[in-house]
Structures are given as structure tokens and as C-alpha cells.
Amino acid sequence: MNQFQYVRPTKPQAAIDAVAKDANARFIAGGTNLVDLMKRGVMTPQKLVDINRLDFRKIEREGNTLRIGALALNSTVANDRQVRERHPLLALALNAGASPQLRNMATVGGNMLQRTRCAYFYDITMPCNKRQPGSGCGALEGINRMHAIFGFSDKCIAVHPSDMSVALVALDATVQVSGPKGNRSIPFADFHRLPGDTPEKDTNLEPGELITAVDLPDSPFTKHVHYQKVRERASYAFALLSVAAALDIDNGTIRAARLAMGGVAHKPWRLTAAEQALVGKPATEATFQQAAAVAMQGAKAFKYNEYKLRLGPNAIVQALKTAAAV
Ligand SMILES: Cc1cc2nc3c(=O)[nH]c(=O)nc-3n(C[C@H](O)[C@H](O)[C@H](O)COP(=O)(O)OP(=O)(O)OC[C@H]3O[C@@H](n4cnc5c(N)ncnc54)[C@H](O)[C@@H]3O)c2cc1C
DSSP, rough: OEEEOEEEOOHHHHHHHHHHOTTTEESSSSSSTHHHHHTTOOOOOEEEETTTHHHHOOEEEETTTEEEETSBBHHHHHOHHHHHHHHHHHHHHTTTOOHHHHTOOOBHHHHHHHHOOOOHHHOSOOOBBTTTTTTTTTTTSSOOOTSSSSSOSSSSSOOOSSSSHHHHHHOOEEEEETTTTEEEEEGGGGGGOOOOOTOOOOOOOOOEEEEEEEEEEEOOOOEEEEEEESSSSSSSSSSSSEEEEEEEEEEEEEEEEEEEESSSSSEEOOOOOOHHHHSSSSSSSSHHHHHHHHHTTTTTOOOOOOOHHHHHHHHHHHHHHHHHHH
């Protein structure tokens, strides 16, 4: 590992200044992703700005919104009474991620900003436009069974690995950030970005911007929810593909629906057209199959990930059936 400086500011502005003024500085929270990347030489920050002394751990209600601090631990959020009662989909998605030990270290902000698990990104001997812009994409013609079926470009076909973010995009969360130019709110759907010609940028954050909290508005999705994660072992594995499903059902008819997929794109993939296809319909398998067909429109596979074109609709139907039955 390269040598680096380490600072632990106690004020948000000092943390923001430290990163905004130094292109080689990075925030560090739980460190469960960044330290791994540093050990492998994938990321080589010269200064780490440890944000753990900042006061961003609270989970509290403000009006009809639940505000979750950026430093709240994944395990704390998943076990929080208000989260479990008002946003059970988020608790399910968090508990599907990583392992208990990791969830006890990982933070909300760090989870959103974890980097792709594409093997070509991690292997510094291979080309990767995300790690080294202009070097090419090893996955395009390589072993691409984990890769995207939506929203990719000829520069990058990597997927975003977070489970938590799939639930947050489905639940219309908003990200609160503080930066050199002040505070702003970013709708979760606009937080992560598609690769286009600049896959080195995972998100629409500006340099030096610090995530302070994530807001979740009250919703009717407190009962009929499910997070369906398909992976190669029962725990401690990233999603091949996942589905976050939430239904508001009245007398057998779907009043409102939220649906998103993970493991299929460079960002958590919200399925708004499929949601519309569910509204006003009976909560039956036939309805779920129609919505799954809508959801998969435009999907395109590479040599080794064609299975996702079949797995996707099956996982959507399974997630909706389980959500409806709860
Ligand atoms: C073996 C293993 C298995 C895993 N399995 C899964 C899984 O199945 N599902 C899943 O979703 N995740 C999984 N993970 C990933 C894990 O969830 C992430 O590593 C973790 O959430 C990152 O959080 P952190 O606080 O440790 O982030 P850090 O490593 O501290 O930071 C990650 C990035 O976020 C930035 N950052 C952190 N906080 C902020 C902030 N507040 N504002 C601005 N920037 C910030 C840092 O600069 C860094 O670039 C796994 C990890 C491991 C090691």
C-alpha cells in the first residue's frame, strides 16, 4: 500500500475543505471498500479524511420524513425500529448485503459510494476505463457474466453492487450533501449515473461534496414488500441480480407499486414503466408476468450474461408474488 496522510476532522466544513482542496484526498468512513481498493492499488489516495468524528449517525423523524445520517451503520439502520416499521424494504435489502461483521462497519454513505466489483476494475494489470480512463474495457470481450444488461456504453459495462441502494431508489429517497458551494439535495434516482464516455464517474457528486444524510418520505409500502437477491451462495456474496418490490394492495387490487433492480446496470435500476403496468391491476401472477415483460424491454446481453435475460423476469415475478403474499 502507498503511504498516505491521515486526518480526523471534527467539523464537516474542515472535512469538506480537506477534500475539496486536494484532488488526491478521499473521505473514509467504515473503510470496508476503500481500504480493500488501496491494498490492491486500484485507488491510491495520498490523504484520507476520516469522517467518523462527524455527527452524522442519527436516525430521526422530521415531519413526514425519516432522516438517516450518512454515518449510521448498515446494521444499525437495518435494526432500527422506525426503519423496520415504516420502510421494511430497506431493512430487507441491507440484511441481504455482505455479512454481519461488514454491516457493523459499513456506513450508509460508504455503501452508496462503494465501487463496482467488476474483476477488470479490481485487476490493475487489465484495461479498465473506470480505473484508468482511455485504457479500454476488458469486460466487453472478456468474462462478463456479472455485467450490465441495461444502460451500458462501449466504454463500460460494469454494474453497481449495492443492495441498499436498490431499495433506496425504489423508495424515492433523497440524498443530502454538503460541499464547497453549500448544501443541496439530490433525488436518489439522479445520484448514481450511467457510464457514457466517462465511466470513471460513478455519481453526480461534485469534488469535495460530503453525503450528510439520506431522507425517506413516508409511503404506503409498509407491508407488501420483498427484496429478492439471486447470488452464487446463500450469504456473503454480491447479487448476480436483485429486485426490490413494494406494493400497496387494496382488496386484491394494486393501488401503487415500486420496483427496482440491482446487478443489471451502472446504477440502481428503477423500473417505472413496469410500476405503471401494475397499478390498477389485480395482484395476480398474470399481472406480475406482464409487468416483468415491460421491465425487461430494452435489455441486451453480452457473451456470458445472457442468463440475466431469463433470470430478470423470473426474479421480478418471484419478488412481486412474495411481496403480495406477505
Ligand atoms: C467481502 C465483502 C462482501 C460484500 N458484500 C456486499 C453485498 O452483498 N452487498 C452490498 O451492498 N455490499 C457488499 N459489500 C460492500 C460493503 O457494503 C461496502 O464495502 C460498504 O457499504 C462501504 O461502506 P464504508 O462505510 O465501509 O465505506 P468506505 O470504504 O469508508 O468508503 C467507500 C467510498 O465512499 C466514500 N464515502 C464514504 N462516506 C462518505 C460520505 N459520507 N460522503 C462522501 N463520500 C463518502 C469514500 O471516500 C469511499 O470512496 C461487501 C464488502 C465486502 C468486503
